[in-house]
Amino acid sequence: MVSRRAFLAGSGALTVGGLGVVPGFTSAAQAAVSSTSGSPARLLPVFNRPRHLDYGDVSKLSGGDQTLLTTLQGIVNRTEPELYFLYDTGTVSVPDAKWLADMHLPTKLYKNPLDLVAKYRGRIRGAIVHDPAVPDSLNVATTLAGLENAVVADADQAKAHGLRIVKDLRGMFDDDVVKTYRWQLDNLFPKVTHKLLAGLPPTRVVDVEGVQWQEIARETQQIRDSSNRGTYNLDVSAKLGKEAVYVRFADSFTDDGWGASVRHVVVTANGTEFARFEPNSPEEAPYLFDGSHSSIGGEGNRFADGGNYWIYRFEPPAGTTSLVVTVEMWNQYLVSATDTSPTRIEPFAYFRDYVVATKALVSWLPPGGATGDLLIEHYAKYPTLAPYMGWFANDVSGEWDGVDLASKGGSPVVAADFYMNGTVHAGFTAPISDKPRPIRRIDKPKNKVYVTLTFGEGDNIQYCQRRLREIWDDPKRGQVPTNWTISPLLAETGPGLYSYFQRTATANDLLVCGPSGGGYTYPGSWVPAELTEYLKMTGGFMRRTGLDVVYAYSSRQDDKWILLSEEIASGYNEYTPVKGIMQTWDGDPLTVRQGGLPITGQWGAPGKAAEFKAAMDQRIANWDGASPLFISGGIGAWSWSPSDMGELGALLGDPYEVVLANAFYDLLNRVL
Incomplete structure (x- = not known):
């Protein structure tokens, strides 16, 4: 990417001038390598061809309900793809609906997709209950779901749908990410498929509808050389009155890749300093409400290009009437503020059908420090050419470091974190030509x-x-x-x-x-x-x-x-x-x-x-x-x-x- x-x-x-319809092989490398003239054997798991699909629009469901359904989809579709979901909208103008129409299969629409839990309850053993207080437990639950023929749910969902609790992870882990995934690697690796490993974020940030943002500052010229670098006093006092003020830094020109860049931040309330930090520091952490759409630059600056952004949350002392955020900032900044929490955190549901169906191990290990060391251990345990499917934490730097570690570990990366209905698409067959496109040759340059x-x-x-x-x-x-x-x-x-x-x-x-x-x-x-x-x-x-x-x-x-x-x-x-x-x-x-x-x-x-x-x-x-x-x-x-x-x-x-x-x-x- x-x-x-x-x-x-x-x-x-x-x-x-070897899992059911997912046949195993001794070695991913042996299976995938072809001669220079032959066709390769399967690199990735085999799925049967779908014959009929029950489908529903899940775009308005919570991340928790989507996770329940995608893990159900993984168990059901492992044998034969029967479940398909629309993640954006139910219209034919978006990819999920277009691909469904292109398959020309018999279908049945479920207006309430959660009704499918009752229909297919007999196919599953019950639920793996994750711990909402420990986000990464959702990934461990996903790995266990594949092994136990279960869905992933929280305790309330399991009760609401009458699901037997197969394994309850509440209280089993704490916020030590390395310890959580170390337990998973030590205890579950012998049981999972060794043909692929997965990396998925346990949670996602979801925009809250109806939030009104007030523009505070905008660079109106397409500046890409830091020539406007300076100290800017951003008065966000107009958004005082509720619990906190949220300040968003974005790109004023979203099509050229040189958005807001910030190096130092000082916040004063009624003239008294109450926050001072630099990006990517421990001092920044209490104020960084949403940094998942931003990156850290070479000099420690935080930046966001295109449609990306980051948000700080400042909760000033009671009685504050003046709130000023002073930043060292440059390039094509667009700064706005609101008094309403603009996002919420939900489980990340996507691609979990494929992970569950293949009985893959899934983790989320930023490729640096102790988590990076554990990620290296993961690669070392898998055979050469076993793909890493999903993505990496920390945006661009995570991409570079993560792909580098995967390359050193002999694993090609398949960016698939938002690949929906993978169990259906992997099973649906269609003609693919092996003939290269003829060349319109330029005989005389x-x-x-x-x-x-x-x-x-x-x-x-x-x-x-x-x-x-x-x-x-x-x-x-x-x-x-x-x-x-x-x-x-x-x-x-x-x-x-x-x-x-x-x-x-x-x-x-x-x-x-x-x-x-x-x-x-x-x-x-x-x-x-x-x-x-x-x-x-x-x-x-x-x-x-x-x-x-x-x-x-x-x-x-x-x-x-x-x-x-x-x-x-x-x-x-x-x-x-x-x-x-x-x-x-x-x-x-x-x-x-x-x-x-x-x-x-x-x-x-x-x-x-x-x-x-x-x-x-x-x-x-x-x-x-x-x-x-x-x-x-x-x-x-x-x-x-x-x-x-x-x-x-x-x-x-x-x-x-x-x-x-x-x-x-x-x-x-x-x-x-």
């Missing part, structure tokens, strides 16, 4: 700027299920040659999804393999012998899904992305069908030939079409026009759409020529 700022760093261009443009994020199967479907269905798709990263593992986690994108692609759409092959990984962090197994597995999946271009990372050194080594590039060349690699790395030159393959750095620019075009004009300003120039451009999948691509394409006249990646690398292979 490409982080929000990662692809902006590049500037690449080149001038050239001209002295042009050849550009290939790629949407990132495709390694993330929940992105493929949700955001990609949303923008893919834009009627303006196909106006501009566009590459779309996608996970070849959808051949097993969602064949219907992959088939849909493959079948409905226009002549101007090309599917390319997301980073860095058969699962998100950093090849430079792998043990060499295990990397060979990963590349063989990747080659098998790419051939199976008709992919011949890959977007990749290597690894990070000294906080910089480095180029794939000659040895790693040679491995891609030997074991996979790639014709070229687009890669994020820092430094120059950013287009090379390594291991017999052309590798291009991903160049990117903030903003939408006009800014992208202006930045590209600046990038080629020193080009003499005497030979072809090649630029591989990264497009922000969370902020761009085909309509935006249409606007960009209209701007890219002479000397630019936009081409698909297969033609781009075919040409590079002949001129580089």
Whole structure:
């Protein structure tokens, strides 16, 4: 999953002269590795094909009720997928409903989805009761639910639905996360599947409807160079009168990735200081109401880009009439305040059907410190190529550190934390062609700027299920040659999804393999012998899904992305069908030939079409026009759409020529 700022760093261009229906295997590596000409055996668990689906709209249910239903779904669908849920809304305009309609299966709508608990009560042994006072007990309960053929519930839910309590976790754990997951690893690992491990947050933050925010401060210019860095006094006195004041820091320009950034905070009530802290410090913790949508920068600053934000909660002394928050702040800030608690904490329900059905062990271990050490132990216990499915804590830094640890441990990452109805999609079969897209070959290259443009994020199967479907269905798709990263593992986690994108692609759409092959990984962090197994597995999946271009990372050194080594590039060349690699790395030159393959750095620019075009004009300003120039451009999948691509394409006249990646690398292979 490409982080929000990662692809902006590049500037690449080149001038050239056994569980029921889930059969076990001895080793995940042995099962997944194929020859360079054969098809891979199953990497991920097998599910039967659904024949009829009971479904309901759970979008308005609490996280606790959603968790009850998704764990029920896991038990029921393990044998044969029969339950399907709509998580956003019941209309056909959103992905859950669209995918359901695409399957053309007999269905029955349950207006109250909780009625399904009574219908399928005979399929389960009862409930694993988690401890609401210990959030991580919900993950232990999920692991136990898979092993005990039970659902996850709190005590009130178990009573309301007449469920026998199979195991009661109340009082069993405390707030020591390491101790909780140590108990789980020591006691449950021998019983769970060893074909995958999962990482899911036990809770989620849910917005409270009807909260009124008052704008306090806004940067009205698109500043990305910290030139407005200064000390700002934010008077939030207008929101005094209730128990607390909530102050939210967000991005005033949500489409370019340079939102609010804060380094120091001092809070005064009636002129007297009562809070002083720096981000990511113990002193900040009592005031950080919701930091899950923000990140920590290199100098200890807290920032939030795009649609992200963070919220502080300040409870001033009684009688306070003046409340001022003084911050050192910069970039594109948008600060607002309210006197109403804007969010609540609920159980995180998503993807638990898949975890329960496969009898997987699920944890939530931030990849640093003592929790990171325990996560390393998890990887060490699993066979090479057993995927880590879910996600990591701590946003961008958690992504980088977590994927790095997984890579060192021989586990490709499958971003799946918001992958809904996974047990249904994994069982539904659909035709997938193994034929690569024919190349519209450029026989006689001209002295042009050849550009290939790629949407990132495709390694993330929940992105493929949700955001990609949303923008893919834009009627303006196909106006501009566009590459779309996608996970070849959808051949097993969602064949219907992959088939849909493959079948409905226009002549101007090309599917390319997301980073860095058969699962998100950093090849430079792998043990060499295990990397060979990963590349063989990747080659098998790419051939199976008709992919011949890959977007990749290597690894990070000294906080910089480095180029794939000659040895790693040679491995891609030997074991996979790639014709070229687009890669994020820092430094120059950013287009090379390594291991017999052309590798291009991903160049990117903030903003939408006009800014992208202006930045590209600046990038080629020193080009003499005497030979072809090649630029591989990264497009922000969370902020761009085909309509935006249409606007960009209209701007890219002479000397630019936009081409698909297969033609781009075919040409590079002949001129580089």
